[in-house]
Amino acid sequence: MCRWLAYSGSPILLREALYAPAHSLIDQSLHSRLGAETTNGDGFGIGWYGAGEVPALFRGTEPAWNDANLRDLSAHVTSPLFFAHIRASSGTAVQQTNCHPFRHGRWLFMHNGLINDFHAVKRDLVLDVDPSLFATIEGQTDSEVLFHLALTLGLEDDPRAAVAGAVGLVEAAGRRRGIEHPIQMTIAVTDGERMWGFRYSSEGRSRSLFVTTDVPTLRRLYPSMALLEGMSDNAHLIVSEPLGDLKGAWNEVPEASCAVVGGGKAEILPFVPPRSSRSQRPAHLAGSRPG
Amino acid sequence: MCRWLAYSGSPILLREALYAPAHSLIDQSLHSRLGAETTNGDGFGIGWYGAGEVPALFRGTEPAWNDANLRDLSAHVTSPLFFAHIRASSGTAVQQTNCHPFRHGRWLFMHNGLINDFHAVKRDLVLDVDPSLFATIEGQTDSEVLFHLALTLGLEDDPRAAVAGAVGLVEAAGRRRGIEHPIQMTIAVTDGERMWGFRYSSEGRSRSLFVTTDVPTLRRLYPSMALLEGMSDNAHLIVSEPLGDLKGAWNEVPEASCAVVGGGKAEILPFVPPRSSRSQRPAHLAGSRPG
Amino acid sequence: MCRWLAYSGSPILLREALYAPAHSLIDQSLHSRLGAETTNGDGFGIGWYGAGEVPALFRGTEPAWNDANLRDLSAHVTSPLFFAHIRASSGTAVQQTNCHPFRHGRWLFMHNGLINDFHAVKRDLVLDVDPSLFATIEGQTDSEVLFHLALTLGLEDDPRAAVAGAVGLVEAAGRRRGIEHPIQMTIAVTDGERMWGFRYSSEGRSRSLFVTTDVPTLRRLYPSMALLEGMSDNAHLIVSEPLGDLKGAWNEVPEASCAVVGGGKAEILPFVPPRSSRSQRPAHLAGSRPG
């Protein structure tokens, strides 16, 4: 489907994470090893926090591997927290409004995976989105609808609960349509301070997700690695696929879990969508349809 | 907003209508005289009937005036019925899925104008679309929603009544939100046999629309004009703006009217959206909300 | 590098050759088996003969696999002779002027492979191009320069000799710069009547090239294959990679050979660039520099 990367730590050039590693995200756009497809050439996007009140977005419809602007920007933009995403479309158009990350105020969101049989449940799910958020859906993707469901359910207050609720709505809608495994996903969200990486699928066989070992430990393992010297102790990457083969650096996020990075620590928490979505109905629809 | 052109008659090269005239559609992309904007550079599209079961679409996000592919195609594709559209976005993204014409089966649709305050009424209108058509909305535009409302109300059986009903829904939704003039439009639709050109606005001051004089009359007026010799008697153009200054060639379609071309004749019929939209409620929503 | 396909025969929808086969050119854009790269996603182009005086070109910078316009055109355009090309850039920009096929008057040209160390010899080769042709070089590619060298040396009169002469100039320029293997190529050229497919490399290990078995033989081999019934006896494809596994259908063009299709026959001729390029110097430079 897609590949993505999320960085938080001391400010670095985007290039250090996007292009420099042996199996960088750009390399994965042509040669993904763990993705559902080898090629992720249906557009890309980066989002980063810096000067503006909201994070910056740069999204393009070209394959990441041959985008001259992305290469140049990555060599000039420095940020303490950024997202990057390369897309393999599961059918929808290759256009900027379908490229991740998606943005809402201070928040960024990106997704790898899919809502199965999205055509069948799209209308139900779009109706679940808060009417005040409806018109800010710009593209056609399942991912953006998922983001808006999470926003509807309080993403800005409690990301883990809101994403769980959104997944609950998707699974409820899917079950109503007889879809066996309604969702497959890894998701990253951030408010610019902390970042959350989710791994989940209805079938319990989710796409891969990794978080890096903490920097002090890596320094002990690799005392001569120059890159680590300039990096803050609290730096972490969350990635859908390791950027190289460095032993001890990449820790798999377990099935049905959420990695939370920020505030000086990184932790793994359980991620369990509610089985009955009734309690999760958006306020504007509460009681109007059986969960 | 936009400019468009619809041709029906003996097969001609698209170039004859798109590039050759003095004030051609391509010229209008830079120098529109009657449009709301001088420049219509936010993408373009052509749709034509030929070999395939459904009409062909070619849409691009570049300005029409500098698109090499459009120039080449227009010099090679011949068709007895085609639509062409140049876009001036009223805010939504410049992407192919927002470019006209839109297609559904054998049908093409294009629009100049806008649904006022579309953000405020979009959700209501999208809910009015038949659920089975919901997932085929690909872009973000008011125009595509209008097309889907008309499809919901039977465009394929009675285009004039269906477009009137769709406009009635838009005006009803707008009035519920306190919007003074809910819609401004010229619209073209075709099934590949006949074509309909609508001119209407809630305020009664609609964008311009013209239909050409019949070819036999033009031949009498301009006996030495070579172009007319090769053209069939039943050929007509419907355009949002004349392609030149040929006296007697361009007849304004009156306010609140519909020009119908096909079956050997061209006629102007009244176009009156229903004031009460209750009778026009889509079947799937009948009775569920006050009109 | 790239993959390409050339068709000549009874008029068919482009789709039949581009999309329908099991291992179609579109499939090869993601999953090439015999190419130097698996992915050929750096733009595409088609050229076909039809209504116009010159062949039509449609070229795009998106990967072929996700281009909606290419899909639509291919389902509507019918032609008795067409070229199609998918590109894997060896470094130059992804832009339409770098996409194949290239056109000059009635002629089309496309190339898979490269001029080694093109930066080192580009100026020499561009100077070898006839000054009257100089300003029609639009892009940056080695391929387009090669085309212009062949035009300089009489492509329109004797394609095989002109391409051989052009290759001779490239090899001479390369040798002057100490380049071991100056060129690697398969090339297709056509004037709309006949088509030539060249296979050659300085090292004698050229990229693959295939021409289809004649249709009457295929009909004997596969009497129940519907596709073959509608196809003229003289139909042939020349391809850089077979479009499927049909036994007996794909014949490898030998090293240093040229397949010529047209005028009711298909033949394989030797292709031997001149060793001394002095005799091949373009007229405008004759004697001005040692070969």
Added chain:
Amino acid sequence: MCRWLAYSGSPILLREALYAPAHSLIDQSLHSRLGAETTNGDGFGIGWYGAGEVPALFRGTEPAWNDANLRDLSAHVTSPLFFAHIRASSGTAVQQTNCHPFRHGRWLFMHNGLINDFHAVKRDLVLDVDPSLFATIEGQTDSEVLFHLALTLGLEDDPRAAVAGAVGLVEAAGRRRGIEHPIQMTIAVTDGERMWGFRYSSEGRSRSLFVTTDVPTLRRLYPSMALLEGMSDNAHLIVSEPLGDLKGAWNEVPEASCAVVGGGKAEILPFVPPRSSRSQRPAHLAGSRPG
């Protein structure tokens, strides 16, 4: 032809210069007042100095007025020296390699105007480019060739003399071909420390060029203008067209002059291309052809 803007001074958000002014460069992309064309929609580019060793480039083929990435970047990137350019093509393709600014090492270059009858002199001029620079010409424009001629003649040592020499070569080549007015131009070049703005044309009727009044004077004129408070005393804009109607703010650069901004001062110097180009022949061609 085109419109451009160059800023040097205290670091500001690009948006302040590109979008905020009443008649901003983005506004000029649709509604230029002093340009040869009203519309400048054939691509754009920005170049800025910041983190990297070389300036960053971001160039696009869309009209500047509807590019979401440009809007976002401009709201997030801060720089003490940047160039911005909007293009109206005089015939060459709309592709990134034809978009200004052009970059060579630490240097940026952009141009408004044209080399008349460029097709006729292109080969001569390209041959005048130093062979070591030949292969770094990426696009098709007269502007990029002009830049490479100036690089050939020592732009990095003495920009004013090098640009004069380049113009001398163009005028000499044009005269040899009987072209009455070989060049029309405003040009901006910078090394990241200083910037030079040239105004010149063979006919002595050059496109407009303006440089802003020094900030201390503007503060005296407009003591209550907030924008000026945060701006350093040495800040200046050079523009092809004023960004608004502020009286006393925009000073026309005289015909055949060069504005130099940097090192704490802004001055206007004469700009006189050499009449005999013989003395200016590039070293690699000295004596090989009559000037």
